[in-house]
Amino acid sequence: MQPDKIIDCAIIGGGPAGLSSALVLGRSRRNVLLFDDATNRNQVTHESHGFLTRDGTTPSELRRLGREDVSAYPSVTIVDQKVSSITPAKDDSFFTFTTTDDQTYYAKKLILAVGFKESLPSIEGIHHFYGKSVFNCPYCDGWELRDQPLIIINDTEHASHMAKVLYNWSKDLVLATNGSEFKIEPDVRQRLEAKGIRINTKKIVQLSGENGQLSSVTFEDGTKLHRSGGFVAPTFIFNPLREQMNFELTEHGALIIDDFGRTSIKHIYAAGDAISPAYSQLIVSAASGHKAGIGVNSDLTEELFV
Ligand SMILES: Cc1cc2nc3c(=O)[nH]c(=O)nc-3n(C[C@H](O)[C@H](O)[C@H](O)COP(=O)(O)OP(=O)(O)OC[C@H]3O[C@@H](n4cnc5c(N)ncnc54)[C@H](O)[C@@H]3O)c2cc1C
Numbered sequence: 001m002q003p004d005k006i007i008d009c010a011i012i013g014g015g016p017a018g019l020s021s022a023l024v025l026g027r028s029r030r031n032v033l034l035f036d037d038a039t040n041r042n043q044v045t046h047e048s049h050g051f052l053t054r055d056g057t058t059p060s061e062l063r064r065l066g067r068e069d070v071s072a073y074p075s076v077t078i079v080d081q082k083v084s085s086i087t088p089a090k091d092d093s094f095f096t097f098t099t100t101d102d103q104t105y106y107a108k109k110l111i112l113a114v115g116f117k118e119s120l121p122s123i124e125g126i127h128h129f130y131g132k133s134v135f136n137c138p139y140c141d142g143w144e145l146r147d148q149p150l151i152i153i154n155d156t157e158h159a160s161h162m163a164k165v166l167y168n169w170s171k172d173l174v175l176a177t178n179g180s181e182f183k184i185e186p187d188v189r190q191r192l193e194a195k196g197i198r199i200n201t202k203k204i205v206q207l208s209g210e211n212g213q214l215s216s217v218t219f220e221d222g223t224k225l226h227r228s229g230g231f232v233a234p235t236f237i238f239n240p241l242r243e244q245m246n247f248e249l250t251e252h253g254a255l256i257i258d259d260f261g262r263t264s265i266k267h268i269y270a271a272g273d274a275i276s277p278a279y280s281q282l283i284v285s286a287a288s289g290h291k292a293g294i295g296v297n298s299d300l301t302e303e304l305f306v
Pocket residue numbers: 012013014015016017018035036037038039040041042044045047048049050051081082083084113114115116130131135136137140141239241271272273274279280281282283285
């Protein structure tokens with residue numbers, strides 16, 4: 001049996017991706033529910049950078065402005081709840097959404113804009129500094145740490161690339177593998193060292209400082225290094241709602257989508273960080289949300305004319 005009220009589109013996630021989808025769909029006169037549970041990972045930081053006209057704003061202010069924009073369109077409703085389950089109808093004509101307050105909603109289309117989470121290396125104190133003086137993205141926060149003594153905590157095969165990129169912002173770099181073997185070719189190591197980038201493979205036991213401002217890094221042998229900021233390579237953890245679905249993925253785990261966010265599952269679109277960490281910038285996420293909104297509107301339009 002069909003439910004009484006099936007809305008056009010449910011958007012899960014009220015970050016820049018989901019809000020941009022809601023904006024384009026509201027302007028397209030589509031009935032939209034946008035669910036958000038306020039667990040965005042960038043809330044640990046004080047400033048967001050690189051979003052044109054909003055460079056340096058706080059993450060919460062960017063969201064407030066985004067919500068204000070979408071609230072001008074009466075067909076968009078924001079539901080501040082966590083979506084706990086998504087069930088497709090047998091004939092694929094709608095999805096049933098359940099929220100943690102036990103409400104049920106129905107929609108023809110779904111935009112998954114749930115972002116991702118990250119897990120930091122287990123080093124004492126790291127969470128105190130993450131988002132304040134230790135970051136993961138040079139393009140987001142490299143400018144603020146320019147010319148400072150920096151630690152790069154990275155034991156992946158991308159460690160040398162991160163060090164090379166950061167060299168443009170600071171020449172005082174220590175690349176720390178935190179107890180892991182250094183995973184790069186000896187000639188690459190030589191080229192990093194020739195530029196004065198020091199490589200340290202000892203395990204880090206503690207980051208120290210006050211009020212989120214890093215001042216030193218202590219290694220397992222007791223040596224202490226003065227550093228006033230750093231970059232770390234977190235492990236990315238995808239949202240359970242994304243993991244529960246049988247999406248087609250690239251070899252690197254990104255969702256396979258077309259130019260308008262359509263995933264391999266009919267009626268499901270994706271936007272922002274939920275697609276892949278490669279989208280992990282506010283403005284890129286917002287752009288992908290806009291495109292997914294157009295994808296939804298375009299498909300709803302075509303379906304009306306069959
Ligand atoms: C410390 C830090 C600093 C950063 N600095 C910058 C910067 O300066 N510039 C920049 O461009 N980028 C920055 N980023 C990256 C940026 O925050 C992300 O790329 C961007 O927020 C991704 O947008 P999104 O909408 O895809 O996901 P998010 O902003 O993460 O939003 C996803 C939303 O989905 C919601 N959600 C998840 N699951 C559910 C569910 N089941 N039900 C309901 N809601 C759900 C969450 O509550 C969240 O609000 C930073 C990230 C971090 C961690």
